[in-house]
Amino acid sequence: MTERIKAYFGKLYEMRFFIWHLVKLDLRNKFRRSKLGMMWTFISPLCLTMIMAVVFATVFKQDIATYAPYILSGILVWDILGSSFQAGSYAIISNQFYIRQCNHPYSLYTLKSSLVYLVTFLIAMVSLLLWLVFVNPIGILYGALFLIPALIIYFPISWAGTTIAAYTAAKYRDYPMMIPLIMQALWYVSPVFFQESMFESNPILYKWFLYNPISCILNLIRAPFLYNRAPALMDYGISILFAVVLGLWAYRIAHKNGKEVIFYL
Amino acid sequence: MGKKDAHIYLDHVNMSYPSNIYNARTLKQELFARMKLEKPKPLLRDVHALKDFTLHAEEGERIGVIGHNGSGKSTLLKTIAGIYPVVSGTVDVQGKIHSLFDIGLGFDPEATGRDNILYRGLLLGSKPDEIAEKTQEIVDFAGLGDFIDYPLKSYSSGMMVRLAFSVSTSLTGEVLLLDEVLSTGDISFMGKARQRMLHVIDEAKLMVFVTHDLASMVEVCNRAIMLDHGQIVFDGDPKEAVEFYKERMLGGTN
Numbered sequence: 001m002t003e004r005i006k007a008y009f010g011k012l013y014e015m016r017f018f019i020w021h022l023v024k025l026d027l028r029n030k031f032r033r034s035k036l037g038m039m040w041t042f043i044s045p046l047c048l049t050m051i052m053a054v055v056f057a058t059v060f061k062q063d064i065a066t067y068a069p070y071i072l073s074g075i076l077v078w079d080i081l082g083s084s085f086q087a088g089s090y091a092i093i094s095n096q097f098y099i100r101q102c103n104h105p106y107s108l109y110t111l112k113s114s115l116v117y118l119v120t121f122l123i124a125m126v127s128l129l130l131w132l133v134f135v136n137p138i139g140i141l142y143g144a145l146f147l148i149p150a151l152i153i154y155f156p157i158s159w160a161g162t163t164i165a166a167y168t169a170a171k172y173r174d175y176p177m178m179i180p181l182i183m184q185a186l187w188y189v190s191p192v193f194f195q196e197s198m199f200e201s202n203p204i205l206y207k208w209f210l211y212n213p214i215s216c217i218l219n220l221i222r223a224p225f226l227y228n229r230a231p232a233l234m235d236y237g238i239s240i241l242f243a244v245v246l247g248l249w250a251y252r253i254a255h256k257n258g259k260e261v262i263f264y265l
Numbered sequence: 266m267g268k269k270d271a272h273i274y275l276d277h278v279n280m281s282y283p284s285n286i287y288n289a290r291t292l293k294q295e296l297f298a299r300m301k302l303e304k305p306k307p308l309l310r311d312v313h314a315l316k317d318f319t320l321h322a323e324e325g326e327r328i329g330v331i332g333h334n335g336s337g338k339s340t341l342l343k344t345i346a347g348i349y350p351v352v353s354g355t356v357d358v359q360g361k362i363h364s365l366f367d368i369g370l371g372f373d374p375e376a377t378g379r380d381n382i383l384y385r386g387l388l389l390g391s392k393p394d395e396i397a398e399k400t401q402e403i404v405d406f407a408g409l410g411d412f413i414d415y416p417l418k419s420y421s422s423g424m425m426v427r428l429a430f431s432v433s434t435s436l437t438g439e440v441l442l443l444d445e446v447l448s449t450g451d452i453s454f455m456g457k458a459r460q461r462m463l464h465v466i467d468e469a470k471l472m473v474f475v476t477h478d479l480a481s482m483v484e485v486c487n488r489a490i491m492l493d494h495g496q497i498v499f500d501g502d503p504k505e506a507v508e509f510y511k512e513r514m515l516g517g518t519n
Contacts, residue, residue: 018387025373025384032375097371098388101364103347259350263286 011105018104022095022112023119041120042127045075049127052193060198065135066226067195072131073222074192076124080154081214082183083117084161089169089176091162096265106261107254110166114158118151128225136226143225150220153236156243157217160250167253170264190214213242270324271360271439271470273345277319278354280344280495282312314340316495318354322471322488329486329503330475331510336492338475342366342442345473360470363389363438368429374418378409378428381417385432399435406461407431408454427454434458434465441469445476479507 012019031037053068060067091113092099092106099106125147132139169175188194189205190212199209209215216238223231287309290298297303314337322328330338343349344356346364371388372381382403386396404413407427412420420428443466466472466485476482482489482503489506491499491513499509 014390017393018390021384021387025376029373029375097367100348101367101371102388102390103362259348260283262348262350263283 008105008107012108012111015104015108019108019112019115022109023115026112026116027119038123041123042125042130045072045079045124046127046130048075049131056193060195062195069128069131069135069226070195070222071193072128073225074218076121076128077154077218077221078187078190078192078214079124080117080121080158081161081217082187083120084114084158085165085183086176086179087117088113088162088165089179091166092170092261093166093265099262099265106166107163110163111159113166114155114162117158117162118155121154122151132225136228138228139225142228142230143221146220146224146230149236150231153220153239153243154217156247157239160243160246163250163254164246167257167261170261171257186214191218211238213238217242269359272324272358273320273322273440273471273473274355274357275318275320275345276355276357277317278315278344278356279313279317279352280315280340280349281352282314284309284311314495315344315351318495318497320490320497322473324360324470326488327466327472327486328474329482329489329506330473330492331477331479331482331489331506332492333514337495338492339366339444340495341492342444342473342475345440346442358440360439362440362442363436363465363469364442365433365465366442366444368433369425372417372425372429375416377416378407378413378420379404381428382432385429386436389433389436391436403431403435406435406457423451430458434461437465437468439470441466441472441474443472443474443476445478479510483507 027038031040034040036043049068049072052071053064056062056071057064057067088110091110095109098104098109129140129143132143165175165179189208191199191209191214196209199206216235219235220231220239223229223235288306290306294303294306298305318337318341320341330341332338340349342364343366344351345358346362347356347358371385373384376384379400382400383393383396386399387393407413407424407430409420409424409428412424417425417428463485466474472486474482474486486503489499489501489503490497491506491510493513498513499506
C-alpha cells in the first residue's frame with residue numbers, strides 16, 4: 001500500500017513540469033487578449049464587494065468600512081470552494097485529449113485545477129490587502145502569520161473538491177448543471193456576506209451557522225486579517241475534519257472509478 | 266542488479282467497452298418508454314474488444330499488428346499503454362513506453378508552434394531543458410519557417426501534422442507503440458518523415474506497430490500477428506502473415 005502510494009506520488013512528481021505548464025496555460029488562456037489580464041483576478045472581487053457593500057450596508061445598516069472587507073474575504077475564500085466544486089467539473093473532461101494519449105495519473109489534472117484556484121486566490125488576496133491598508137493595517141501582519149496554515153488546509157479541500165467534481169461530472173453530465181444551484185443555496189446559508197448577528201434571529205439557522213464547516217473555513221482568514229487574532233482551535237479542528245472527510249470521499253470516488261472513467265469521455 | 270530487458274507480457278487479457286454507457290437513457294426517453302409513447306432503445310451489449318488475449322513480446326522484437334477494422338488493433342495498443350483498463354488477466358510492460366497514436370490531438374490552438382513543442386514534450390514526460398535542446402532541431406525538421414512563432418490556429422492541417430509528427434518523433438522510448446504513423450505530410454515531407462520514423466524504430470528496444478500498410482509492415486517488422494474479433498488468429502513471420510491476411514480477407518472468412 002505504502003509502495004503504491006509512493007509510486008503514485010512519484011509519478012506526479014515526475015510530471016511536475018507538465019502540471020505547472022498546465023497551470024500557467026490555464027491562467028494565460030483565461031485572460032488571453034484581455035487588456036487588464038491577470039489584474040481582473042483582484043479587480044473583479046473588489047468591484048463586486050463595493051456593489052454588495054453599498055447595497056447591504058444600506059439594507060442591513062452596517063458600517064461600510066468594516067462590512068466591505070468582511071464581504072471581500074468571504075468572496076475570496078468562497079471562490080476557492082466554488083471553483084473546486086463547479087469549474088472542477090471539467091478537470092478531467094477538458095483534458096481528455098491528453099488522457100487518450102498518455103497513461104498519466106488522472107489526479108494530475110485535478111491537481112492542476114486546484115493549483116489554478118489556489119494561485120488565483122493568492123492573487124485575489126491583493127484586493128483584500130489593498131483594502132486593509134486603509135481600514136486595518138495591523139490585520140495584514142496577523143494575516144501574514146496565519147495565511148500559510150490556512151492555505152495548508154484550503155489546498156487539500158480544493159483538491160478533494162475538484163476530484164469529486166471531476167469524476168462525478170465525467171460520469172454524470174447533469175452534475176455541472178446541478179452543482180451551481182447547490183452552491184448558491186450553500187452561499188445563502190453560510191456567512192459569506194451575512195454576518196453572525198444576521199443568523200441570530202432563527203435558532204436553527206444560528207446553530208447551523210456555528211457548526212457549518214464553511215463558517216470555520218472562512219474564519220481561518222477572517223480572524224487574523226479582519227479581527228487581528230488567531231483563528232479559534234475549533235475553526236482549525238472543524239476545517240481539518242472537513243478536509244479529511246472530503247479527502248476520503250475523493251479517494252473513494254477516484255479509486256472506484258479509476259481508469260474506467262476514460263469510457264465516459 | 267542490472268536493468269531488466271524490455272518486454273510486454275499480456276496473459277489471458279479480457280478488455281471490454283462497457284455497454285452501460287451506450288445504453289444510458291435520458292429522463293425523457295425513460296418516461297416516454299414507460300408511457301409507451303416511444304419505442305425503448307434496444308439494449309447494446311458490452312463490446313468485448315480483446316478476448317482471453319495472450320501475447321509475449323521480448324526485447325528486439327518488432328511486431329506488426331494487422332487485421333480488419335474493428336478487430337481490436339488500436340485497443341490492443343491502448344491496453345499495452347495502460348490507457349484502457351482490463352476486465353481480467355494481467356498486463357506487464359517493462360520499459361519506458363513511447364506511444365505514437367492520436368498525435369495530432371491536444372495541441373493548444375492559441376499558443377505558438379514553438380510553445381506547443383514545449384507543451385507536447387512535457388506531456389510526453391521530458392524536462393524543459395531537454396526540450397530546449399531539441400527545439401531547434403524540431404523546428405528545422407518540421408520546416409515551418411517563421412510560422413513556428415505564429416499561433417497554431419493560423420496553421421493549415423498539413424502544417425499541424427508536420428509539427429505533431431516532428432515533436433512526437435523527436436523523443437525515443439524503449440517500448441514503441443505505433444498506430445499507422447510511418448510517413449505523413451505532403452510529398453516533400455513524406456520521404457524524410459519515413460526516414461525519421463525508421464530511426465525512431467531503430468532506437469526502440471521493442472515495437473508494436475498497428476497498420477494496414479502491409480508492405481511497410483514486412484519492411485520494418487520481424488514478427489506479425491493478425492487479429493480477428495479480439496483474438497490472435499496468426500502469429501509468425503510477417504510475409505506469411507500478409508499471405509494469411511490476404512487469403513482470409515479475400516476468402517471472406519471473418
